Amino acid sequence: MPIISPHKTNPLIDGRQSDRALAVRRGVQKLLSQMGAAHVPELTLANGRRADLAAIFRDGTIWIIEIKSSAEDIKSDHKWPDYFDYCDQLFFATLDDVPQSLFPNDAGFMLADARGAAIIEDCPVQKLNAARRKAITLRFAQFAAKRLHLAELAGYNVVPEQN
Numbered sequence: 001m002p003i004i005s006p007h008k009t010n011p012l013i014d015g016r017q018s019d020r021a022l023a024v025r026r027g028v029q030k031l032l033s034q035m036g037a038a039h040v041p042e043l044t045l046a047n048g049r050r051a052d053l054a055a056i057f058r059d060g061t062i063w064i065i066e067i068k069s070s071a072e073d074i075k076s077d078h079k080w081p082d083y084f085d086y087c088d089q090l091f092f093a094t095l096d097d098v099p100q101s102l103f104p105n106d107a108g109f110m111l112a113d114a115r116g117a118a119i120i121e122d123c124p125v126q127k128l129n130a131a132r133r134k135a136i137t138l139r140f141a142q143f144a145a146k147r148l149h150l151a152e153l154a155g156y157n158v159v160p161e162q163n
Contacts, residue, residue: 020069027112028053028065028093040144045086062087062136068094074102086136089123
């Protein structure tokens, strides 16, 4: 099922995310844009997992950001290690009322709200091999192009950013 439906008011919101998670997503997306990364929410990976946010930087580096909106959200998540094979760096992002001590030490950590985000704890870079990087980059590009097309079908005026 596509994330975007031409029948909804906003084709970028599919109704699965809480208001808290959407606030974190907006803040992280602002940070990623400031850092020069292209990013998409809800990218389905080859293993069937869906990354809350995937970002590709100009040098080809790939990040996955897992958004956790509450302590219960991180405590009940056991799938996050499945993302390591699809990124150079994995980060968790949450609001300031969720204790950082609940998050694993082998991933990065961001604090965010709807106004922005900050990287609190960086994480080690685990470079993807060339074949995996190419596959993820192609998946990212196809996903982004399809989402753009669906947004245009829904009547959104989509103007490409000039770099």
